[in-house]
Amino acid sequence: MTIQSTPVFNIAILGCGKVAHLHAQAIKNLGNARLAGVWSRSEETANTFAKQYNTKAYEKIDELIRKENIKLAVVCTPHPFHVKPTIEAANAGAHILVEKPLASTLEDCDKMIAACKHSGVKLGVVSQRRWYEPVKRVKNAIVAGKIGKPVFGTVNMLGWRDKAYYDSDPWRGTWRMEGGGVLVNQAPHQLDILLWYMGEIDEVYAIWKNLNHPYIEVEDTALALIKFKSGAIGNIVVSNSQKPGIYGKVQVHGENGASVGVQTDGGAMFIAGMSGIAEPPVNDLWSIPGEEHLLKKWQTQDTQFFEKIDATVYFMERQIEDFLTAIYQEKQPLVTGTEGRKTVELFTAIYRSNRDNLPVKFPLKPEENGDMDGRLR
Numbered sequence: 001m002t003i004q005s006t007p008v009f010n011i012a013i014l015g016c017g018k019v020a021h022l023h024a025q026a027i028k029n030l031g032n033a034r035l036a037g038v039w040s041r042s043e044e045t046a047n048t049f050a051k052q053y054n055t056k057a058y059e060k061i062d063e064l065i066r067k068e069n070i071k072l073a074v075v076c077t078p079h080p081f082h083v084k085p086t087i088e089a090a091n092a093g094a095h096i097l098v099e100k101p102l103a104s105t106l107e108d109c110d111k112m113i114a115a116c117k118h119s120g121v122k123l124g125v126v127s128q129r130r131w132y133e134p135v136k137r138v139k140n141a142i143v144a145g146k147i148g149k150p151v152f153g154t155v156n157m158l159g160w161r162d163k164a165y166y167d168s169d170p171w172r173g174t175w176r177m178e179g180g181g182v183l184v185n186q187a188p189h190q191l192d193i194l195l196w197y198m199g200e201i202d203e204v205y206a207i208w209k210n211l212n213h214p215y216i217e218v219e220d221t222a223l224a225l226i227k228f229k230s231g232a233i234g235n236i237v238v239s240n241s242q243k244p245g246i247y248g249k250v251q252v253h254g255e256n257g258a259s260v261g262v263q264t265d266g267g268a269m270f271i272a273g274m275s276g277i278a279e280p281p282v283n284d285l286w287s288i289p290g291e292e293h294l295l296k297k298w299q300t301q302d303t304q305f306f307e308k309i310d311a312t313v314y315f316m317e318r319q320i321e322d323f324l325t326a327i328y329q330e331k332q333p334l335v336t337g338t339e340g341r342k343t344v345e346l347f348t349a350i351y352r353s354n355r356d357n358l359p360v361k362f363p364l365k366p367e368e369n370g371d372m373d374g375r376l377r
Contacts, residue, residue, distance in 0.1 A: 104179025
C-alpha cells in the first residue's frame with residue numbers, strides 16, 4: 001500500500017553492516033521516510049555509513065531516538081546482538097523493525113517482545129519475501145480454500161557458502177557471534193513462509209550436520225520432520241553444501257490433491273551486500289484444477305516485473321512501507337515480533353532435537369543450561 005498522505009517518518013538504522021545499506025537505499029526511495037541518524041557498535045563504521053548517506057552518527061541509541069524524533073528504528077546488527085539495541089530503542093520510544101531472525105535465542109526474543117510491549121511500541125521482523133507476488137499467490141490460494149486443507153508442506157533450500165563468505169565478517173560461522181549456520185542465517189525466510197502457510201507446530205524431530213565446512217563451527221545442513229497442530233505434516237531440507245547455489249523452494253500440498261509452490265530463490269543464493277538476486281521468484285508448482293494453465297503466464301509476468309526493479313531493495317521498501325502504515329493506522333505490521341519468534345522457536349527445536357535425539361514438543365521456552373539449545377555440545 002502506498003501511504004503518500006502520511007507525514008514523513010524519521011527512521012534510524014542501528015548496526016551499519018552490509019544489510020544496512022539495503023535498508024538505507026530503501027528508506028531513501030520512500031517518499032514518506034527519512035534516514036535521520038545511525039548507530040553502530042563501531043563508532044568508525046557508524047561515521048563512515050553516516051557520511052555515505054548524508055545523515056548523523058550517534059554514540060548512544062537513546063540520544064539518537066530522542067534528538068531526532070525517531071519513529072522507527074531498524075536493527076541490523078549480527079543476530080546475537082539484536083537484543084541490546086532493540087531494548088534501548090524501545091525504551092526510548094521508537095517502534096522496532098529487526099533484521100531476520102528476530103534473535104538467535106528464545107531468551108533474547110522474549111526480552112525484546114517484553115520490552116516493546118512495556119514501552120507500547122510495535123515490533124516487527126524483516127521477512128521481505130512475503131511481498132513477492134508468487135509467495136502471496138500461494139498464500140491467497142490457501143486462504144481461498146483452493147487446495148482444501150493444507151496437509152503437507154515442504155521447504156527445500158540447497159545452496160553454497162564458500163570460505164570467502166565466512167571470512168567476509170569476523171562474526172560469521174561462529175556460535176557466539178552468528179548464533180548458528182544455515183538455520184539461523186540463510187533459512188529463516190523460507191521457514192517463515194512455511195509457518196505462514198501451514199500454521200502452528202505441535203512437534204519437530206530433526207538432525208543437523210557440518211558436512212563440508214571444517215573452517216566454521218556452525219551447521220551447514222539440517223533436516224526436520226514436522227507435525228503441525230492442524231494434523232498436517234512437513235519436511236525441511238536446508239543446506240549450504242551444494243555448489244554453486246541452486247534454489248530455495250516452499251511447496252504446499254492440499255487434501256484435495258492440488259499443490260501450490262514458490263521458488264523464492266534461484267541460481268546462486270542471494271548474499272545481502274555481497275551479491276544480487278540471481279533469478280526471479282516464481283511459482284514452480286500449480287496444480288489447482290482449472291488453473292494449471294496460469295503457471296507459465298505468471299512465470300512470464302513475474303520475470304518481466306523482476307527485470308524492471310532492483311529486487312534487493314524493492315521488497316525492503318514494501319516491508320518498511322507496511323510498517324509505517326501500521327504505525328500511522330495504529331495496527332500491527334504483517335510480520336510481528338511474535339511471528340518472528342515462531343521462526344526462532346522452529347530452528348531452536350531443531351537444535352534441541354539433534355542434541356537429545358528426541359522429538360521436541362511445542363511451545364518452547366528458553367533453557368538455562370548454557371549450551372545454546374544444543375549448539376554447544
